[in-house]
Amino acid sequence: MAEDTEGKGAYRGFGADWAPTQLSETEARRATGWVEAKIDKRFLLTGKDRKEDVRALMWQLEREGEIVVHRVGEAQAPEMAKTLYGWDKKIPTTNLWHHKSCGQCGNIPGYPSSVLWIMNELGLTYLDETDQTSCTAWNYHGSGIGNVVSLAAVFLRNMHQAYVSAKAQGLPEGTFYPLIHCGTSFGNYKEIRGFLLHSAELRAEVKAILGKLGRLVDGKLLIPEEIVHYSEWLHVMRHRIKERQQIDVSNIRTTVHPACHVYKMVPEDVIYDDTVLNGDRVAVTTGLLQSLGTQVIDYSTWYDCCGFGFRHIIGEREFTRSYAIDRKIKVAVEEARSDVMIGHDTGCITTLDKNQWIGKAVDKVYALPVMADCQFAALTMGAHPYKLAQLHWHASPFEGLLEKMGIDWEKAKAEFETYLGEVKEGRIETLYDPKRAITSGPGHVKPPKSLQGA
Amino acid sequence: MTVHSKLPQPPVADPVSAKPVVEYETLEAIFDDIRGHPLYDHEIHGCLNCGICTATCPSAQYYDYSPREIVQLLWTENLEGIYDAMHEKIWACAQCYTCAARCPFENSPGGLVMILREVAIKHELPSVKEVLRPFSRVLLKVVSTGNQLAPNMITREAFPDWGPNVAKVDAPLMVLRKAIPMPTMHTLDTAWEVNLRTSVELYTIWEASGVLKQLEQVDENLFDVVSDVMEEKRDEWEEWLEEQEEDDDD
Numbered sequence: 001m002a003e004d005t006e007g008k009g010a011y012r013g014f015g016a017d018w019a020p021t022q023l024s025e026t027e028a029r030r031a032t033g034w035v036e037a038k039i040d041k042r043f044l045l046t047g048k049d050r051k052e053d054v055r056a057l058m059w060q061l062e063r064e065g066e067i068v069v070h071r072v073g074e075a076q077a078p079e080m081a082k083t084l085y086g087w088d089k090k091i092p093t094t095n096l097w098h099h100k101s102c103g104q105c106g107n108i109p110g111y112p113s114s115v116l117w118i119m120n121e122l123g124l125t126y127l128d129e130t131d132q133t134s135c136t137a138w139n140y141h142g143s144g145i146g147n148v149v150s151l152a153a154v155f156l157r158n159m160h161q162a163y164v165s166a167k168a169q170g171l172p173e174g175t176f177y178p179l180i181h182c183g184t185s186f187g188n189y190k191e192i193r194g195f196l197l198h199s200a201e202l203r204a205e206v207k208a209i210l211g212k213l214g215r216l217v218d219g220k221l222l223i224p225e226e227i228v229h230y231s232e233w234l235h236v237m238r239h240r241i242k243e244r245q246q247i248d249v250s251n252i253r254t255t256v257h258p259a260c261h262v263y264k265m266v267p268e269d270v271i272y273d274d275t276v277l278n279g280d281r282v283a284v285t286t287g288l289l290q291s292l293g294t295q296v297i298d299y300s301t302w303y304d305c306c307g308f309g310f311r312h313i314i315g316e317r318e319f320t321r322s323y324a325i326d327r328k329i330k331v332a333v334e335e336a337r338s339d340v341m342i343g344h345d346t347g348c349i350t351t352l353d354k355n356q357w358i359g360k361a362v363d364k365v366y367a368l369p370v371m372a373d374c375q376f377a378a379l380t381m382g383a384h385p386y387k388l389a390q391l392h393w394h395a396s397p398f399e400g401l402l403e404k405m406g407i408d409w410e411k412a413k414a415e416f417e418t419y420l421g422e423v424k425e426g427r428i429e430t431l432y433d434p435k436r437a438i439t440s441g442p443g444h445v446k447p448p449k450s451l452q453g454a
Numbered sequence: 455m456t457v458h459s460k461l462p463q464p465p466v467a468d469p470v471s472a473k474p475v476v477e478y479e480t481l482e483a484i485f486d487d488i489r490g491h492p493l494y495d496h497e498i499h500g501c502l503n504c505g506i507c508t509a510t511c512p513s514a515q516y517y518d519y520s521p522r523e524i525v526q527l528l529w530t531e532n533l534e535g536i537y538d539a540m541h542e543k544i545w546a547c548a549q550c551y552t553c554a555a556r557c558p559f560e561n562s563p564g565g566l567v568m569i570l571r572e573v574a575i576k577h578e579l580p581s582v583k584e585v586l587r588p589f590s591r592v593l594l595k596v597v598s599t600g601n602q603l604a605p606n607m608i609t610r611e612a613f614p615d616w617g618p619n620v621a622k623v624d625a626p627l628m629v630l631r632k633a634i635p636m637p638t639m640h641t642l643d644t645a646w647e648v649n650l651r652t653s654v655e656l657y658t659i660w661e662a663s664g665v666l667k668q669l670e671q672v673d674e675n676l677f678d679v680v681s682d683v684m685e686e687k688r689d690e691w692e693e694w695l696e697e698q699e700e701d702d703d704d
Contacts, residue, residue, distance in 0.1 A: 102601040102602045102645040104645075105601075105636075106603035106608065106644075107603060107645075109636070109639055112639075113634055113635050113636050116635075128637075129638070130646065130648060130649040131651060131652050132600075132649075133648075133652055133656050134601055134602050134645075136596055136600065138592075138596075138602045139589075139592055139593065139596045141549040141568070142589060143571075143586050143592070143672075144568065144572050144582075145586075145665060146663075146665055146668075147663060147665065147668075150659055150663035150664075153659045157655060195492075195493065199492065201492070202492065212662070213659075215655075260550040260551055261550075264551045264552055264554065265551050265554075303510070303552070304552075305512050307512065307548070308548070309512075309513075309549065309550075310548070310549050311545065311549075312548060314589055315585070315587075315589060319513070321615065322516065323512055323515075327512070354613070355615070357616060357617025358616070387633070387635065392621060392622040392623040392630075394622070413623070419633065420623070420625050420629055423629055424629055428633075428640075430635050430637050431635045432637075434637035437637050437647070438649065439649075440651055441651045442650055442694055
């Protein structure tokens with residue numbers, strides 16, 4: 001033992017109280033290999049007991065008259081997917097209520113606009129409206145301001161609005177089903193749903209608040225049957241997207257950064273598929289990229305977070321940018337020789353995209369394009385890179401990627417700059433009728449009286 | 455890390471004095487709030503000290519922070535250690551929940567950190583205000599609008615380390631926003647246009663769930679600003695409702 005450690009230093013853990021392991025390089029590699037064989041696999045999550053499907057509790061509470069469940073019904077034309085333990089999850093495909101992400105809409109707007117554009121291309125129905133809050137969970141995880149009651153009340157308040165929103169168009173309640181854009185909201189809502197279903201005390205506190213707001217259904221809390229992330233919607237739609245693909249991307253090497261709050265929180269509700277990287281990796285995004293024909297490259301830090309940190313990206317960016325560059329961007333470029341890193345969450349895309357330029361200060365220049373799966377999918381379907389995918393909000397250098405995909409970005413940029421002149425004159429193109437966006441309060445146009453009773 | 459170096463140092467015990475720096479009753483009161491948190495039993499079930507949480511923790515690679523230590527302090531009810539960790543270490547956690555995904559006991563060290571943060575705010579530990587100072591813009595935005603980020607918060611001045619390419623097309627921000635094909639996003643102060651009713655309902659949730667009290671403890675000035683903004687919105691909403699009633703009467 002330790003025959004080849006001399007001059008190379010010992011393999012050490014973290015902290016002053018840790019002692020050198022005295023492992024040789026060979027021994028350390030073998031030990032690491034054993035750990036990776038176990039912990040990089042789905043085994044890590046499935047090798048536990050005490051797992052329950054909270055939906056069973058949800059149906060029981062509905063039978064007992066305690067709650068009302070907003071079902072994914074025929075109106076939403078659901079597709080089934082399998083989750084971690086092989087359970088079924090119903091993914092609605094149309095009549096969707098867009099639960100937007102404040103980080104996406106504020107900072108990377110091509111993210112939601114690509115989702116809506118794909119829905120238009122596929123002839124699907126949706127509502128994007130102004131009556132919604134964010135989940136407020138970025139703030140909670142960053143600052144500690146907030147609590148389980150506030151998070152639960154915000155969650156069910158937004159879910160209730162999704163349920164009743166169709167009335168503004170004279171359509172029945174429950175027509176639209178919520179589709180969650182943000183990974184933080186998705187993880188938070190799933191966790192909070194579990195707490196609500198388990199705690200009568202929490203339900204009573206939240207019910208009192210929502211009662212004041214008029215946000216109960218028949219005097220009961222409304223709970224959604226499934227909590228659905230847009231990446232899950234993309235996953236079940238991937239073959240239909242493939243049918244409309246216009247650009248060959250078989251020469252593109254892609255790496256996926258999966259979002260922690262999408263698959264590490266409430267992991268039993270996450271989609272896995274044995275045909276997607278042997279079922280060891282969460283299927284969303286990777287399955288889409290495989291269907292589109294890209295070369296999806298696995299890499300050694302796949303499991304790591306992006307460095308966002310919630311609080312850190314605001315107040316301690318040294319951590320955020322160091323982690324993003326050293327643990328993700330550098331590895332994707334040097335190890336995987338990736339042409340683009342694809343994500344499915346707000347904070348990750350922001351962190352990995354914006355924190356590359358500063359690498360110049362320490363000679364860590366990797367220049368890796370970063371974008372969301374929906375933006376990449378939209379590009380392959382022929383979406384305009386500036387007008388629709390809105391790539392000009394990204395700091396990472398996407399131009400080389402577009403060239404490799406055969407897209408003339410200079411021509412597209414010139415077209416967009418011309419379009420900005422139209423915008424200044426008030427000639428604005430939108431994905432849907434703007435009047436639909438306001439469902440109550442100032443600016444709302446009521447439906448005809450004949451439809452108001454629906 | 456820079457912020458940590460500025461934090462108020464927790465009191466250090468005098469090794470030759472029998473008198474504790476913090477009264478035992480205070481430590482007990484803090485621990486009672488932690489243990490009494492509605493999610494505490496959900497987040498901790500035991501600990502073998504295996505350290506898989508720390509091995510996989512991003513913050514442990516950059517800070518003097520270990521999720522294993524947090525779980526051990528709580529599991530062994532080490533009140534002084536918990537108090538000490540609440541001043542600085544709990545703010546190092548990146549909230550990725552990798553620790554929770556990997557723990558064989560199904561503990562959630564990340565979830566425990568959130569409980570500790572909530573209790574640190576409740577007890578107004580001196581580090582809290584310092585740590586959260588850079589977060590005040592987000593707090594103001596989320597409490598008053600429900601959005602946590604707005605287009606006009608992303609500026610080169612606020613994020614100089616993001617470089618010159620925050621936007622790659624040179625045009626006024628509002629023109630770029632109106633060139634987004636979603637009408638709800640033609641805004642500057644919020645990520646999307648927020649319905650007045652939404653803001654008013656959210657304010658009721660903040661009030662009823664004790665969040666406004668938390669905000670007051672962290673930043674009294676911010677609390678005053680938010681209160682004024684929200685009262686104005688409530689008045690505006692009431693006026694609109696009255697107008698509707700008058701219209702219906704007509």
